[in-house]
Amino acid sequence: MRYDVLVVGAGPAGLSAAIRLKTSSQAAGKDISVCVIEKGAEVGSHILSGNVLETKALDELIPEWKEDPDCPIKVKVTSDAFRVLASPTWSLRLPTPPTMHNKNKNYVVSLSEVTRWLAKRAEALGVEIYSGFAGKNLLYNWDGVVEGVATNDFGIAKSGQPKSNFAPGVDLRARVTLLAEGCRGSLSEEVISRFGLRQAAGAQHQTYALGIKEVWQVPEAQHKAGTVVHTVGFPASHNTYGGGFIYHMADQKVALGYVIGLDYDNPHINTFQEFQRWKQHPAVRKHIEGGTCLQYGARTLNEGGLQSIPKLSFPGGALVGCSAGFLNVPKIKGTHTAMMSGLAAGEAAFRQLTSDKAPAKGPVDMSTYEEALKRSWVWEELTAVRNIRPGFRAGLIPGLLHAALDAYVLRGKEPWTLRHGRPDNEHLKPLSAAPAPPAYAKPDGVVSFDLPTSLYRSGTNHEHDQPSHLKIKDEGEFERSNLPHYGGPETRYCPAGVYEYRADQYGRQKLHVNAQNCLHCKACDIKDPGRNIKWTVPEGGQGPSYTAM
Template sequence: MHRIISTFTSSNPIRNAFFSSIRNPSPSFLCGSSWLGARIKGSRSFSGESSGRESLEYDVVIVGAGPAGLSAAIRLKQLCQERSVDLSVCVLEKGSEVGAHIISGNVFEPRALDELIPNWKSEGAPIEVPVSSDKFLLLTKGQALPLPSPFNNKGNYVISLSQVVRWLACKAEEIGVEIYPGFAASEIIYDNNQKVVGVGTNDMGVAKDGSKRETFQPGVELKGRVTLLAEGCRGSLSEKIIRDHKLRDKGQGQHQTYALGIKEVWEIEEVKHKPGSVLHTVGWPLDSKTYGGSFLYHMKDRQIALGLVVALDYHNPYLSPFDEFQKLKDHPSIKPLLEGGTVLEYGARTLNEGGFQSIPFPVFPGGAIIGCSAGYVNVPKIKGTHTAMKSGMLAAEAAFRVLAEGDPMETYWDSLKKSWVWEELHKARNYRPAFKFGLLPGLAFSALERYIFRGRVPLTLKHGKPDHEATEVASLHEPIQYPKPDGIVSFDVPTSLYRSNTNHEHDQPVHLRLKDPAIPELVNLPLYAGPESRYCPARVYEYVADEHNAPKLQINVQNCLHCKACDIKDPRQNIEWTVPEGGGGPGYTAM
């Protein structure tokens, strides 16, 4: 025990987190008895840096404990066991615990998990509800018209992804992976040759004015011989790497396009619950020019996942995805199911919809981008977990070859193009861009693609304008009058936000930064009617009267769900989303 104390007692925030975890163990701490030993054995060294920050050195540093990051970590350790090689692997997670920031309306395809952990069923994975029925509806305001289901969910499962990643974290820690939840990677660390050699976490205990509070703890540098970025959709470090190294131009060449998913988990009456039932809809409440749709999945324990996905290339600046979701719940095909039920959780997150055309070259000097940070979502399937996991596994295999055999990291790109991920996304490449012509033409084209051509059309459609450029000026549209929530099936933002368990230290620097503070009042409000007050599903942005009774943008950072919609949709790309203090944000348990 003397070794433990001497190794971990200092002002280093990660070491302090170690003691905090012992006092207040998180689910990942309780995963297995190997947790303590892993943190001692895996760390190569602690060293002080001239910057004043301490440095922890690993063979591989992974940013993000989602499906891709954890799959990469597990695969690396599996290869170590197979080849009798000892490599240290660290996973950094900005959520307060593993799974706290994971949200997905998930019908899970187990293909990648079958490869990674073949005996997952006997290992207690929280994947227990097979799809029992699969319906697809075209909604009008008062009707629901059945359409042939394009999804083919036979063999898939209805899951909570936040619970699945907690289980994956347990599997990772059992084989020696170190996981540090509650610490946000805020910067890339380069060596003198501009090679990435790790990441730095932000300082904790810094006040809004930049002064150090009594709780101040300096950030720490986590250095790796290979760094894998698995931050999820629109990851801040990943986006910087993509821009700085022009990785999109080196990949498939087209810009990424996104959607905002808004989701609630309900507990409904037993008589209405049908475990494994899957429903998808298109059409109402969205207009015919706005791509999107809803999902309703019956999980276990009388729980259902209900959500609306709205493509962020919508034109009307008056559109509010949150209020569209509230309207959806009043539809006669959905409202009766919810009546008598209770909302358990609320959340929101953006997702990649660019698909094959938008895949960047995922390798940079010193590492690679994996999972939804690169964008491997199969849009017609509405699935990205299995492809994210597989990309993490392929990157892990490439990283292992880099460290054990001296191969270049570019073998990840080669392996990706030979994998079923590439084949799957190539076949699905024309589905999403077809909808830029409208709902009915998009449905017609996608039906031809699926049932006639089966992904073999000899052309690749291009995406429309980037999402922020698609926003039209307010003068071209009429304001949308949304009904007031009834408090039974529809709710206001504060009520919903409470159910997300989101929390941020109040006295900390604002993590939502305006590149030009004047643009909201000079451009966004007069030209676009202040769209940030509507596209944000957490009322982070609202216009209030200043001391001269003039409208001024107020940023309620404590409300932030980390969805990244503002970073994507702002018409002038004036909002920059940066990581707040580690451990802040939503606290999902069933998403």
């Protein structure tokens, strides 16, 4: 199947690119074919974000969005609070940092719902959207230029043999391929490596965090739509970057989540249990106690900021959204910047495809996309906050003091740029030098839960009889290194219980991979000390099933 433009990923960035392409082509009386593929069973089913939406990019993309009765962006922020959880039971409210001012201007949303709405807008313009199709491999022409994507085969057994329901994947070829897979996309990582995009931009490695989130239904008396609370401190140690968010949405729903930087050094940390501990704090618990947990999920996010953005274009296409990494960490927002990157990419693709100098067929050059984005407010915004996240390498209190200095005095205009240090997978201390394991209490079944219960709420599902999408490069490395040196950290950093050790017939501990549990968060691809796990796509349509995340 051939298209002018192929977009991989129906998130905010990919859909913004598709919409801008179609509106531009229709305004110019041109016919540009646009296809979007999405690995989730439905648009939005793999979208997870603790989201207070800044509508700057949306205002430019769809100026009349407020007039659309189907638009789910309705709850404006009514209050901001910033709390330091100083102990397991006590907290202190501090002035809300300027970057976190949301009251009366930003909106509390479910990004799953927003992407479904954007998809309807895109389809109404003539964009073809195919859910349940995972981009497995990039297609290259004889010159090594990307010319599309091959989707995953369906109906392959664990043995590698086709089953009775076998259906081959499809080659989708395009003159422009836009990778909008989100954080740590497998195809995006391939082009970054193959074309040396980090080196070409002089960029540092990416650094990441893991966000774990729930959505609750709470009693009416407990609900205050538009309430926004951010926390730092407990349960994170002084040298662990982390924080929480509590957002009161529409319809008596509350979204809350805990984010932990994946550069933590204690191999005993269990990310799922840290989230359960955080919810037990009185400052958090009061928002959800008496309510019902509806959904659970997890996703990694880029925290490298400006320093870690690679070259954005490659032969035959470009990186948009979190595939490149435009998260504004101190704002705790990335949707508006991701959408703007998609908008800029769509505009650049349109101009290149309709240029008098464009080749009659074949790939076009997308380098003007990066040039345009660097002239936009996105680059200005990320430049101003570039030093805040690396400033926390010194610990929580020094990080907060540095962030205050940056926000109130320097205002992002300092002539230096801090570096991120080592990649996240190199930070774990060996057991001999590690702090004591945290004390994790049993779940109370009221605000804290066990992992199987939470996984059930994620709706995640994978066909058992298929090759594992979690590729282990060296099968014995976990038993030789991870288990004796770090205590098997993959059993704790994964928030879905994918990795566990079981005794074999000789009593030796062997790693077992429960790929069917996978939430597609990709923490394993990032945090494994030996980078021995490669996340790839399973059969299309499988994984979590988020509706309100």
